[in-house]
Amino acid sequence: MSDVLLQAENVGIRFGGLQALEGLNLTVRDRELCCIIGPNGAGKSTFLNLLTGTLRPTSGSVRFLGHDIAGLPLHRIARLGIARKFQIPSVFPSLSVEDNLKVARWGTSSPVRPVGELLDLVALGSRAATLAGELAHGQKQWLEIGMALAIEPRLLLLDEPTAGMTPQETLATAQMLLRLKGEFSIVAVEHDIRFVRALNCETLVLHQGRRLRSGPFHDIEADEMVRDVYLGRR
Amino acid sequence: MRPKACSQACANASQVLPDTMDFVVTTLLNALTLISILMLVGLGLAISFGLMNVTNLAHGEFVTVGAFAVYFVQSVGGSFWLGLAAAPIAGAVVGCILEFAIIRHLYSRPVSTVLATWGVSLILQQGLELTFGLGAKPVTPPIEGTFDLFFTVYPAYRLILIAIAMLTLLGVVLLISRTSFGLDIRTVIQNREMAEGVGINTRRTYAIAFTFGAAIAGLAGGLVAPLAIVLPQMGVNYLANAFFVVIVGGVGSIGGLVAGSVFVGGLTSVLNYQISPSLAQAIVLLAAIVAVRLRPNGLFNGASR
Amino acid sequence: MIARDRNWLLIFAVCAALAVVYPFIADGYQLTVIRDALIFGLFAASLDFFWGRTGILCFGHAAFFGIGGYIMALVTLNDAIPLGSLLGILGAIAGAAFVAAIIGYFLFFGGIRGSYFTIVTLAMGVICQQAAVSWSSVTGGDSGLIGIPPIAFDLGEIHVDLSQDLPSYIFVASIVAVVVLVLWSLSRGRWGAVLTAIQDNEVRAAALGHNAPLRLLVTFVLSAAIAGLAGALYVCMAGLVAPDLSGLLLSTEVIVWVAVGGRGTLLGPVLGAIAIQRAQQTISSFNPSLWPLLLGCVFVVIVFVLPDGILSIYARLKSLFKGRRQAQ
């Protein structure tokens, strides 16, 4: 079990009188890829906030490398090795693409990848001097993934990485992640079934704040109950 | 002997006076007066600063303009009450012009708004001085004398001020929560582009809301005119405290405004009696900073959301 | 980006050359006028380093100027303290930085940004001035402390004595030049890029491992420290310190200088400070009541006509010129 990176045990959270999440378990091992899917309002983003320590669970525990990270300031969490890509692409619009990546590298004490390599990884080599605010939507998403890579994370959390992407961009993103799979662990929250299908990984399905199913994606896709509440039938 | 030492000793001596009820009631009424003024000035700010996110440093000048309206009406022979009716109108006119000429072009540039409105505040002050001459303007209260309240006698005009302030607050609450215009305002504040998309004339709504805030500040100016100095530069005395009221109470809710006014006004009145007033003022402002640190969303957060 | 750097250095060099030539053409009085204006220019640059880099407006910056001034006064007026001027300057810097650290801690770590910060610092300025007036046993009350000696100290072999006009001018001009250069190199390098990132999206910057509140705090403290330095220099040149040197009016004026000179350019605010003060004194001698009116109009006009300040005129003319050439 020494290769367990992130462990959520019996996690629940309640907002006021509302039980938003209940009894969730998730174990992410080193260099493992997994996805979380579920209908809107199922609590995916809340769960992600618990995993990154932004929220503190009202029951259960979330441990990263054995530490309780709930309530730590964001930058401390980043320095522990958790990188997060937000749902709305959030790059620094008034800095150039290159400076965006530089700023990202400066966030950690020991960046490894040079900026040039990062640029190539996210296919923005030709746009290094462009202001990030002028990039197309999909390119911003990629730049953001590049920034997340720059801090040399142990764990990369992606919140709807393909939101607003065209189908072909979605697939390209999936391929990019598969290429990086061996380097660190990835947890992705996603709607786009094509994307999850392309990743074809361990998948957790949430519904109304609880685990509905979990397992490899092809099992999930075939599951009757998942089809009922979420995927729908054709 | 240091006079301050005496002030301390005397204050302590006075606390053991027998007529506690008198003391309590008067303190309460003093606090209420201050709270009422802060609330009225803050109400306009709560709309422009709290809801529309416009940092209007010329807000104090709406108060000034209101006070000058009362002075002007009295000086040409009108009664105080006529002047008080003119005060919000004067505030509204200035607010409307300001919104039209400057603010509406700067909704997306908050720092520029700060600069421009400060500039406007200087222009208004100097303009008033050039128009009405140097120095303080006389305003006579509508009623002299005091009112007997069983436990104590209290200046009658202050009681009127408190009453008008409370009625105004009630009116604003009803306007925002019960009328369709109130619904429009809330809509525009939440999502301007979408409000425009459902057919609301957002420019007009903003302009009216801003003007309305200026009118209330003008009314506040009219109300304080018989009580405090009337001078082109008087507005700045109210500005910082009013901002604090809004920030401490929490942006975007009337409840927050009331909470903020009670916090700043109440604390000032009570501390004023206990310690040196200068120190009291510093403590209130520092307490406000600490309060903002501890409750960044305001004392009254959550109530409106 | 590189072209912009070259422009800046060019303008800086021109200004430096003018500053070197000036003593040869000016008399002692004119030197003192520019010297004092330069000190306020330093003050403006200190505000610009914070406001221009973080986009957060401090409306009580004169508080730090005043704190620096009062500490300098108290140290140099106390005969028991050796090396008075030198310790005074250090104390002024440290004192202003300390107060900024306390206030900044509450504000930045409390999540206060934008207009909130502006308003809270506005109140801070009011408190500072009131404290300077009321706490008369230390501050001398509303009339302030007088008789502050000119800067003079021996440091090993170096003998500094600024009681004469020319040495004091040279001293001040060099300090301003060095500080502006240092701040400029800071703000275009790594420090500046991260601050720009924080200004763009603070949460994102934090999620990349940057301690955003700490960065803002350090920037604020640095800015306040330089304001304190400017205050210390000024009171020595003026010979006294008074409460309104930490007041709202000066806080407002410094904002105008920065806005007129060009926010984020560091050099612009220095030029803005000199230009506006000269204009103010000249206009005031000519017609006293015109100045406040004019000042108000300057605020409004700057916002609409020259949002990037006077320094941007050069860049604008250049691009206009370029555009014309391309059009031909």
Added chain:
Amino acid sequence: MLRTLAVSAGYGLLPVLNGIDLSVAPGEVVGLLGRNGAGKTTLLRVIAGGLKASGGAVVLGDQDLTDAAAFRRARAGIAHVPQGRGIFNQLTVRQNLEVGTRAAMDRGDGGIPDDIFGYFPILREREAQIAGTLSGGQQQMLAIGRALCGLPSVLLLDEPSEGIQPNIVQSIAELVPRIARERGIAIVLVEQNLDLVLKAADRCLVMEKGRIVHEGTPEAFADESLLKDLLAL
């Protein structure tokens, strides 16, 4: 009903639309396809008035709306459901609908039309709930319902499937053509979700680099190779 004549527009100096001619008839659903950055969302914004056209004209019936402010267009009968839905989060469901009737103030009786609840029964159930607490799918229904409260003659839908679970996407796909037919509304539907468009639209347009490059029926688009070609799938 709705026509755009050689409309062009852009952000700053960056041109996004280059002469778009579009015409939609009452009761018709037109699907708008294209890659990211092709200009679909921009076209909807130009029609709704969120962005000024730099050239060309926007005409509704016999009214030229090219220079009209956004709220005037809404009152003229153009309803826009933007990407991200634009729900007023802090208002109740009912207040959201009530605000929606503002667009109809010159034409309707100011009330919320009853049949809205027929299309979206969930809205009646949740009438008093704060809109921000609705799920994404429910918010999407509210957004469409609110748009209908303004008694529009044109409805612009921008990515109604975004962030919505698949089964609700399906029901939206069924509702859209129904609304168009029953109320005689011209609907322009911008979508990434090809299945939805092909199911709901009567006619499909493909945009590329600010132009309309292809037009055809959904059946014609069922041809995989054509799609690959146009959308680079």
Added chain:
Amino acid sequence: MISRRTILKSGGAAAAFAMVGAPSILRAADTVKVGLSIPITGLQAILGETLLNCYKLAAAELNAANGIGGRQVELFIEDNQTTTKGSIDKARKLINEDKVDVVMGTIISPERSATLSVTSKAKKLFFYPTNFEGGECNRYFVATGPIPMQQVDPMMPWVAENLGKTIYVMASDYAWPQKMTEAITAAYEKAGGKIIGADYYPFGTTDFGPAFQKIKSLKPDVVWSMVVGNDAVTQLKQYRSFDIKQPLIAPLDEVFNKDALPPGVAAGTYAPQPYWMALDNPVNKKFIASFREKFGQEKMVNGIGEAGYNGLHLYALAAEKAGSLRDDDVLKALPTIEFDAPQGKIRVDASNNHTLCHSYVGKAAADGISYEIAKDFGAITPVTPYCKV
């Protein structure tokens, strides 16, 4: 601009030459340059206007009577904006650019300190007209207004006898009221009275309610207000509305009452001043008449203005007697002359450069503007243990 400065410079050079060549005052081609640093804008603008008018009156009188030693008086008027920075800049300009022979003016303490810091370094004479708290002491600094001991010491026994034995003090929070309170306390206790409370309010206070509440519970015989400037207006309005019966002593004067206060609110208040318009002597009658003739029949004048007027006349007399405009010569002659001022005969004390002032208690009439003399304590010699020039 340049040409003007050149002329000034050459003029300065000529004057310097003349001084070397003939150390006398008698060069009628030149003027006597009097630099005035006046708060024309800012907080003290009302008092500044009256003060400026008084200087203009004195200059006009001197010039009509052949100037100073045959040289016309030329006023260089600068607005110090009621700020420290403005006062420093303007004092420097007057001394270095306009090359004035003497600096006069300023009202509140920061203006005075700032101006003094420049004039004392330049060893230039500076005449200060306003009542001040004392404490500052400089060879080139001449105060023509009263210090607290001149106003308070003779008055307190009278207060104890006529008004009452206990006093509550409410004041603006700055140096002058604090020093005044010390002086009042000492003199009053000697006269058998007692200060039973003192509160200092920051500038810009809009509600004095708590103070009135204290007055009601402490029940002093007398309330002594030293709330000044704009706040005094607020304080007086509220004082009246609380219906407090005790007599009020407040540092008001005719100018302030007329231009700043609502009609009648000052009625019945007492004030100690070195000068009142009601003083019944021919000099004062003439002073008021010519003041009103020049600036308007409804205009009021006050102690500060009169002290400014006196200052310029004292300077003229001293310079004439010295036969020189050199600062040291004028200073030497200054204590030897006497001026018949509207308040009575005055002279400058050689030991501290302060002026022997008269001390009167005035009582405001029912109109709240004018005063009647309630008590005349005569001329009081300034005694300053801390100051020896």
